Amino acid sequence: MRTFVDDIADHAVREPDRVAVTTPDGELTYAGLAARVDALAAVLAARGARAETVCGVAVARGVDAVVAVAAAVRCGAAFLTLDVEQPPRRLAALVRSGGADLLVTTSDLADRLDLPVPGRPVLLDRPETHAGDGPARGVPDGRALAYVSHTSGTTGEPSPVLVEHRGLDGYLRFVVRDFGLGPDTVALQTAPLGYDASVRDTFAPLLAGGRLVLVPRSAVLRPREFGAVVRAHGVNALLSVTPSFLSFLAGQPDGAGLPAGVRLVVSSGESLRPFLAAGGRSLVEGRLVNQYGPTECTMTSTRYDVPADPATDADIVGTPIDGVVVRVLDDALGPVPEGEVGEVCIGGAGVARGYRGLAARTAECFVPDPAGPPGARLYRTGDLARSGPGGLRLLGRRDRQVKIRGHRVDPAEIEGALLAHPGVTGAVVTPRTDDAGRVFLVAHVTGDLADTGDAALRAHLGATLPPHLMPRRFVRLAELPTTRGGKADRRALAESAVRS
Template identity: 60%
Template sequence: MISTFVADLRSHDGPAIVTGDRTLSYPELVARVERLAGRLAGSGVGPERVCVVALERGPEAVIAIAAVLRAGGAFLAVDVDLPDQRIASLVAGADTLLTTAALAQRFATLGVPGSPVLLDEPGPTAPLPPGVAPRSLAYVGHTSGSTGTPNAVLIEHRWLHDYLRFVARDHRLGPDTVAVQLAPLGFDASIRDIFAPLVAGGRLVMLPRATLLRPDEFFAALERFEVNTMLSVTPSFLTFLARHDDAARRLRGLRLVGTTGESLRPFLASGGRRLFAGRLVNQYGPTECTMTAARFPVPAQPDTGVDLIGTTIDGVAVRLLDGDLRPVPDGQSGEICIASPGLARGYGGRPALTAERFVPDPFGTPGARLYRTGDLARRHPDGNLEYLGRADRQIKIRGYRVDPAEVEGVLLAHPAVTGAAVTAATDERARTYLVAHLTGDLAEVGDAVLRAYLARTLPPHMLPRRFARLSRFPTTRTGKIDRRALTAGALR
């Protein structure tokens, strides 16, 4: 048996969670987690029971997630701003719903069995377990499925606590850490965002979603709460902030920025590193591997010609393999295959997909597994991994294999361009070509000018045929550029 990370919270004092109008101390946080965990246990939440947490972002959602884990169950957090149909597809197969009286009626039709546990109403309680079995389920995350139906990713307890402690240690988090929560609930990076600072005894600042979408309000909040850490921010959000004329000054209090979810290379190529005087860390890891497999501390003068994801975190191995699962020589491209105690069990209800992605590790101990990510990388002589993009995002143009991120990086270096995303389209003769979707002050910058600018550094086959000018990019709920929406627009 192992204890949950709630034990770590008991060892801290002082403010734990801060919002615009209230502060929750560590003793108060632990007491509320224990009380709610007892209620959840009294409602049947325990090992292998999945509890949907359907709450507005804020301290109550943090308490709820921690309470599910303390009760020995598994949480499935949802962003309540999502459409009902989307939420229904995420919570299929769950055992219990935890919500508020105000939201209960809305979620009554989701198909979660039994009466919901209402956060703001009393209920029966039961004794709590002293610990939790390492191989029991901790949480259910989701990735986008090729059919449009999200894939449920099943993560166990055995690695979660060690992982959060590693993040705190590796990022030098401590009682002086003031971290702002950015990743939406339901996105696995929110677990790192929320609990790594708390495990370290730091302070977690939670802001309304509307504040995150307004740069002036967001910058003012960073200054008001003396935020010094952002653990899980997408490069797209950093690009959004960088468009503010005074961004570098307003971000000067940050001593650590951890990026996640997308290639950092286009942001660096646009000169984004100069925004931060403190540390900038590029984090890489799929949902299927408990958030992080490798990370790279970006130097003050980065090499923008490569997308480095660095070296593996403690306990994790990355093998670069060919299609037959044979190692490729250093310097050559191979698929990133991850060996880790943090590997998911697999995909809920998808045994064939699980067998395809989670395979026996031919280089590990008997019974060890590898997760085949579908991402490509090569290993540099110094051991750092260079990310080469998705195997399924590589575009073949006239026989040449093109990485869209390379074209995006050059475009972002143009002074009039504030955002760039490159997708593929097909013409009436079935020929594949590139489309560059751009934001910025481009009214006086014609296609020919952009193409000539790119031609200074890129070969002809990497030049986009079309340039689409946008006022803003469509984004997913996690803040990434929605490339499917861009592609659909290009085909109309």
């Protein structure tokens, strides 16, 4: 099948001198990008990369990351991107569970991270990675693996989701069509590497023949620097921002001017409703799109064009994207009446293969579609919703997972890390919502912690967990309340946290 990287290579043939990527260090044309991708693809192929090979990509944010991901696809393999700013122990767990067969990195990162990937790493700062014998184009089957992306699971351990080429390529092409991206698109890459949203805001602009702006993550997160980048480079599209980030911009004294000139803002990852309820729609001069979809369904399943005067009494996520089926079903996978509450189940294009190495969980979450053609499957999201004006309206989750700054979080993962502390004998993590509508975490802990302050607990967690899994508050208890069945009474803990 034809991949999005093939289309990017075609841009290099038609308009070789068109700028593809802008960085603080200079610009890279489509011809230059294609040449680097083909050279690295040849190296990867020589090292055995082919269909179903998982290439771990552990490089800093920048052109190297773009080249490495595209090269893996170019030779018919799959990629697993890693956020090298996360703790090395966590990254090691991700490459093990994700089944990385080959590692693409740099000399300094290879030494610092020491990731357990078999064989010698492919080092991007060595001359041989820039001197391949020419294109090593693989032609993957649509059902071949495209990438692995981790998401929290009910076990508390990140689960590796296997996404196929037919889902990824179809989705990126939909993004280009639906958002009207083209050669005049100038998109700022905002999502952190290691999260599937970064695939969208990196490669959709390049697929469209537009220009991708890459700056350090710190420049994206600091309001003044963000505004300066938007103005200096003529950024007109933000394809992967969270409502929390939009609220952060809106709260700045000069917030209204920071995204000036941006005509498309695509938000996802958590509820947009608090931002809209606070009057944030006026921050976005052009088109504002609210997206919804789990990692297990290739990033996005529905989208909603937010009007200039939006409703703020519901979390509206809209209608299915091309090729996707969204159903609101009861526990027996039967349809609920219009307007009634049920579980969101997603089928059609983009449904992932399943979870690597987790057959039981795959069977539980990826189920046969009783209303679809033979072999069709549905992904049970665990999200509750009802249909209404504008499309799907989300109402919360059936399980304990929550969204923190755009990341899906299972409290069990944090509880497990807390229990690894020698002084902690019990741990329960519950979500709370502050006055601004932002979700944060409270950790309720028991044990001999008289000499262990919050800073020490945060340092312990920081060794294995990324920042978005860090509790904002720690509540020390003599003992954890339990239900009649002997389980931790999470509702009581959540209510006590509100009162305290």
